[in-house]
Amino acid sequence: MPGFVASLGALHEPDFRRLVTGTAISRFGSGLAGVALAFAVLDLTGSAAALGLVVGVRSIANVALLLLGGVLADRLPRGLLLTGSSVLSGVAQLGAAGIVAARLDLVWVLAALAAVNGAASAVSQPLATALVPQTLPADRLQEGNALARMSGNTTSLIGTAVAGLVVAVAGSAVAVAVDGVSFLLAAAIWAGLRAPAPARAERTTLLQDLAAGWHGFRTRRWLWTVVGAFTLSNLCYAGAVLVLGPVHADATIGRPAWGLVQAALPAGLVLGGLVALRLRPRRPLVVAMLATVPFPLTGLAIGLVPVPAVLVLLVLLAGVGAEVFEVLWETTMQRRVPADLLARVSSYDLLGSYIAIPVGQLAAAPVAAVLGVRTTMVAAGALGAAALLACLLVRDVRAEEPAA
Secondary structure, three states, rough: OOHHHOOOOHHHHHHHHHHHHHHHHHHHHHHHHHHHHHHHHHHOOHHHHHHHHHHHHEEEEHHHHHHHHHHHHOOOOOHHHHHHHHHHHHHHHHHHHHHHOOOOOOOOHHHHHHHHHHHHHHHHHHHHHEEEEEHHHHHHHHHHHHHHHHHHHHHHHHHHHHHHHHHHHHHHHHHHHHHHHHHHHHHHOOOOOOOOOOOOOOOOOOHHHHHHHOOOOOHHHHHHHHHHHHHHHHHHHHHHHHHHHHHHHHHOOOOHHHHHHHHHHHHHHHHHHHHHHOOOOOHHHHHHHHHHHHHHHHHHHHHHHOHHEEEEEEEHHHHHHHHHHHHHHHHHHOOOOOOOOOHHHHHHHHHHOOOOOOHOOOOOOOHHHHOHHHHHHHHHHHHHHHHHHHHHHHHHHHHOOOOO
């Protein structure tokens, strides 16, 4: 217990405490709204295509604007930018709640508001990596990353867990409105955050900033090697688990058991945060890559061993490993990438990691039609795991981390 209490020392820093508190509140609302908005669109339209449009437009806006978000986060006062993006998200969600409450069949407006939300997220995501080193001393970075992620994962899990009850009792509009209020409350907390823009030697254009971010990304072999591996691994995971997983589960373990398997992932993420609080590896990227291998292997396991107890344990382990990876990865980036480049380099990392996910989702069914669902899942799981393990062949990935 004393060791755990000591690991909470980062919360003594006022700005970091504001950052974590706001993140926890906004993630609770987002967990709630992720379920509620889906039901709301289906209630209004009865159309899966309409739901796909709203969700898809948000994702497209998010991915399309990530690089711009990284540039803004390295040019403007970061505390002000985080506050502004949260206000924008809050207003968009309250607008969506109003449409749902009035039962207006305005899918195009909901899609536009979802795009606004996605654009705001494109700014806040690179900021999440860049703000921790501005609010903590260097020797607290890993601890801070673990606490920030653990608090957000925990409140998101709670929000998702109670979403069905809130929708049943109060309605979808109320749940979406709570998300909007949570963003505004987070913005009020973040308004006191002292996080100025990084010092800049000279004025530069937007294109020059993008080019500098790309140079910072491509000249770090450990960085683009890992991101490239995750591009392939996430493609495989998206197709094998997110698309084919429910199909194979329907024919083997059944829907209730599949729900339990899915619930093990967020629980594993929270446990992984606890593990990452105390972990201090000499070679952080080696540990990070090994820890995350079970994640793509879930597709292989679902195909080969459709036994609920086995799958729950593996997915729980995958969640633990994924969170350990994220904490070690963010800490490594914060230590190895200059502060004035960090948000831009982080945006290239996020773009590379996300961009292949829709490709995997779209390709899963056609590939499975040729190879079969089970074979596709097994092959995708093995390929995704192999891509991650291949990173260990790169010397920069195996390098020891200098003492903080």
